Amino acid sequence: MKACVIGAGVGGLATASLLVKNGWSVDVYEKEELLGGRALSCKIQEGYENLLKKFEMKIVATSPDLQQIYDLAADYKVDLGFHLIGGGKKGACVRLLRQFGIELNFVGSRLGFIGDKIDYPILKAKDKFAILPRILQLLFTRKSKIEEMKKISMEEMIKKYGRGKLKLILELFPRLITTVNDLSRISAGETFFAQRELLGGDPVVYPYGGLNSIAEAMAEYIEKNGGRIYLGQKVNKIIIEDGVAKGIKIKRKEKEYDVIIFTLPIQHIFTIADEKEFPEEWVEYVKNLKPTGSLISYHALNKLNKNLLNKSFVFIERNVDFEGNDVVGMIDFKMSHESSVTPRGKYLVQSYAICTPEEAKKRKKAMELKKIIEKNLEKLIPDYEKHMEWNIHAAIWHLDGVAKTIDNEKPDVVTPIKNLYIAGDCVASKGVGVNCAADSANLIAERLI
Ligand SMILES: Cc1cc2nc3c(=O)[nH]c(=O)nc-3n(C[C@H](O)[C@H](O)[C@H](O)COP(=O)(O)OP(=O)(O)OC[C@H]3O[C@@H](n4cnc5c(N)ncnc54)[C@H](O)[C@@H]3O)c2cc1C
Incomplete structure (x- = not known):
């Protein structure tokens, strides 16, 4: 079976790791040049503010100004923000x-x-x-x-x-x-x-070694087990025909897969999947999470x-x-x-x-x-x-994908579209944040393996 994982955050990498462990052929596509998604580590340098913006963050104050911090913080490695x-x-x-032998x-x-x-x-x-x-x-x-x-x-x-x-x-x-x-x-x-x-x-x-050591260790495991990770490759479209996910489109190229796993914040699903293909109630529900x-x-x-x-x-x-x-x-x-x-x-x-x-x-x-x-x-x-x-x-304003509250029930990993699944911190798995994203992989594996 051939799977495509969209996004190399903790949810995507954890899912890809479990699938390759079970003999699947897996391609992971990540639009950024960095691994880890919201759990990435980076340098505070030119482009830092822009990187934060991509993850729905905005700098509200600094001291001294950011240009001066670039010099002062040259030898620091930071995550996108607070992460424990x-x-x-x-x-x-x-x-x-530990299941992957990563200590x-x-x-x-x-x-x-x-x-x-x-x-x-x-x-x-x-x-x-x-x-x-x-x-x-x-x-x-x-x-x-x-x-x-x-x-x-x-x-x-x-x-x-x-x-x-x-x-x-x-x-x-x-x-x-x-x-x-x-x-x-x-x-x-x-x-x-x-x-x-x-x-x-x-x-x-x-x-x-910073938060990205988690993503890097999983990426190494995926590649060692035959999986492929493509950085700087933005998926433009999930191809859906008659209620079945068939593949993805990157630039103008179409690629076929048996299963597609979407790991972006769920509220953004309709930026790359045609909402007309989904039941109206599901569209409404997802947009309001x-x-x-x-x-x-x-x-x-x-x-x-x-x-x-x-x-x-x-x-x-x-x-x-x-x-x-x-x-x-x-x-x-x-x-x-x-x-x-x-x-x-x-x-x-x-x-x-x-x-x-x-x-x-x-x-x-x-x-x-x-x-x-x-x-x-x-x-x-x-x-x-x-x-x-x-x-x-x-x-x-997008720290945890979906708030775990009474009025905001997290979705299941299975979507109304056949062969299209969701992983990451948006789904109803155990824990929150990084733990929720990692555990979503277990839920996908339960369905697929
Ligand atoms: C500032 C901050 C602080 C946090 N603090 C904590 C904490 O203390 N503890 C904790 O447990 N959690 C914390 N979290 C939450 C935690 O980081 C997330 O829950 C977790 O990293 C989410 O992983 P994910 O795989 O679900 O999603 P993401 O990490 O968002 O992964 C999605 C990936 O998809 C990529 N992508 C997007 N569009 C495309 C496309 N079209 N094609 C290909 N790739 C695409 C993105 O670049 C990204 O890498 C924090 C988050 C932030 C931002």
Whole structure:
């Protein structure tokens, strides 16, 4: 069987890896010259702003100006923005890599909380002990009950169970997991299970050598197993005849395939597939799926307290004028010379603050988020400005392909068109972000192999 994968992000590469592992002939087409999609790593140089734009991101502030940062940051390697992988070794991405015999090294840590004082880790042994009975109860819950719970919001759940530390945990983690601030939109069923992963050793990890080491390792696996990856090759059209996907068109060339796997953000499917070929309800449903947004910040420091190195901290800014009334975010210290992404003696602090895609598009809102991030960074490092060499703040309105919320049900990997499948972080697989994109490959493999 011959498959074509459109897009070399985590979803596309994971799917291609599983297919070649099972003896399929696979061609991957990627429009950029870089592997990794939204999980790519790059240099901050001429063309950086343009690259961000291609992934629905916009720089809202820098200091000094970007031209000067090109010189200051010449020896840095960065990702498109804040990127940590949830669940550590238990997360879908790391588990899938292990299936291919790929063992990458990760810097992992627990999570601290920036409150009136700094609380690291936020979940102490005694807290886990207090929360555990609730988690165990959920683990043994019947499947029908879990389905029911998916319709209950975290807001209701907090009213029922939220006391003391558990209340704070329930207010924070579901928002961090979904990149959505509004607790009334977050499903209790979905997030409780994701929270189990946060109870383990390293709830958040970052790969040594930068995020692109994940894409590069998978690409090497694909090519070693007979697959082909074509960079700089934009697919212009998916050829569909009588409800069946037959092939693709690149420039003027047509190529036939048995199966086509689409991995772009799902809302963009009709840019390369004729919407008239799909049932009207599906077209309407897909066009209305909402992604998630954030403000992403980098602060490059030339000094860092060793106590902070490799750790991550979360914050909650209450009663602010954003959907959900609170803004939740994270500040992370895993990008350093040790993780091979900065020059010796330099540290890159990566942070994000959650907002809706609409809020991310408004400069005023993005600047308010910048203030929130920097206020919390100051609580961790009161004199951070003294050691700061440069900073960049970018808004993103397509962070997670489809928000995992009650009102926004993620689509299945199977489309109404025969032989056309979707993979990536838009589909209803386990986890969110990178994990969701990686796990979508398992769902495709279940259907095809
Ligand atoms: C700034 C930012 C921060 C994030 N932070 C986190 C985080 O902390 N943790 C986490 O888990 N997730 C995070 N995410 C989300 C995570 O990066 C994505 O969920 C994941 O990378 C999506 O992978 P994908 O394969 O589904 O899609 P993509 O990576 O978008 O892959 C689609 C690919 O298709 C290519 N393409 C598009 N059009 C065409 C065409 N016509 N022909 C050929 N190729 C085409 C694109 O160039 C792209 O490479 C973040 C995302 C961003 C942008």
